[in-house]
Amino acid sequence: MQDLILELTKEPKIAYFSMEIGVHNDIPTYSGGLGVLAGDTIRSGADLKLPMVAVTLMCRKGYFVQELDSSGKQSEHPVIWDPADYMKLLPYRVMVQIEGRDVQVQAWLYTVKSLTGGSIPVLFLDTDLAANAPEHREITASLYGGDKTYRLKQEIVLGIGGVRMLHELEFEIKKYHMNEGHASFLLLELLNRFKKPIEDVWDEKLVWDKSSVKNLCVFTTHTPVEAGHDKFPYDLVMKTMGEIVPLSLLQELAGRDGLNMTLLALNLSRYINGVAKKHGEVSKSMFPGYEIYAITNGVHSFTWTCDSFKKIYDKYLPGWANEPELFVRIGRIPDEEIWNAHAEAKQGLMSYVLEKTGVELSADVLTFGFARRATAYKRADLIFRDLQRLEQIGSGRIQIIYAGKAHPRDIPGKQLIENIFAYKEKLKDRLKIVYLQNYNMEIALKIISGVDVWLNTPLRPLEASGTSGMKATHNGVMNFSVLDGWWIEGHIEDFTGWSIGAAPQELTPGADADDRDAEDLYHKLEHTILPLYYGDRHMWVRMMQNAIGKNAYYFNSHRMMRRYVTDAYIR
């Protein structure tokens, strides 16, 4: 074990902190886009042999297993899994103080290994030890579970416990990268490391060297709405974590009227970025006075390409997985091989759907996919806004595959799933719809590669980036999406895919956004997409090639990580 730690810590590293990380489908410590992005970040980092270490929370009960009854009512069950099946428990412990008591934190080591020989250690922090009080053992049990106090305790373990654990293991850290504001407490721990007494004064006085902390820190924000940022009242903070730095200093850094985790990170990070160009701008207007850059997200090409496409890429674009720029040569792959690779993925998805739901979909019918967190702004039911119209256009000619979990406390999100079940029932003889349960990374790969068109209808400007559409493009699946997040950068009409609704420069749409977007959706479906799919195979395959050659070429996490290195890590 000692040798292992020595090996891990032999060179200085970038420490990547994220509340959730999807390192593996069966390690249920992720809930959606943020965690999967963190996993892709680490996978690309390992491929590129970047010196990184990642820190996250254990979440023994995972996010949850989703079960849907026949009307779409969601119930949640804890995930049964054993960390010891995947990770090694490290023989080290650190302490954090919560509600005036010591809480011990241990860490499990998971290693993300690349075929290139690179590897990145991921530390899963865990408070479930016999030495802790029962309530403290629960702190790392559920991802995004519990109330504000519970969340605060988790963030203390992640930020403060995380820095202490890295220190205990003797990691030398060159930069701390906070993936979203959940990890901002690491800054307070660092501030205390850079605390110096001022000499030459009568009183014993301390200064906190903010600029040294700042030089070490990188912050990526993911939230384009004010309400999405974690905020804690100061009385709760004081009661839970004590005065870890003086309250006046904390208020100066994190806001007067409550501790805003995003503000704290903004004030103590040398490099700050949003996750798409538009999101960078939205963040700038939300937090005037801060220099906020943009590094557009990407997905891990090898992870998000299905087997049949891997085969043709290996044949025509050898080396593509570690050099996705080779997608620029997509024109080398003959049309029929692209079509056949897609047909194989589609057939695989249809068989999976049959096995899981008993519904027999047809591989000859234009198939839409919509899978992501079920939450109101994503508007999973926008396509049903005018049922008569949808039937008129699509009866027998389209089918839709859905998946997605609603957060256990997201009542409108849960309602959305039930609504889709109701539409499914209503339309069942004319337009087939299926909803796959328990969306996770494995199901995601099946859907994003097996459908013909990837549908995304978020309410602008609420989609910071979105990544599932990027995954689709790696499998020659075109996007049909609202112009928000990454799609503003990836979209070329009738070339890489199609837009829905207003152009991005138009102001945030008003109350009629749903009507306008739905109108555009129906119009393009009827007049552009259906005629092309059923009438012009050649042109359709050309667009599949464009999706790969223009979108997958750019929206991959190798490009993203190279940007983080040049723009953020080595500055």
Ligand SMILES: *Cc1c(COP(=O)(O)O)cnc(C)c1O
């Ligand atoms: C990629 C992915 C997401 C993110 O989907 P968006 O459409 O970008 O929100 C969510 N959940 C899982 C399991 C994923 O693989």
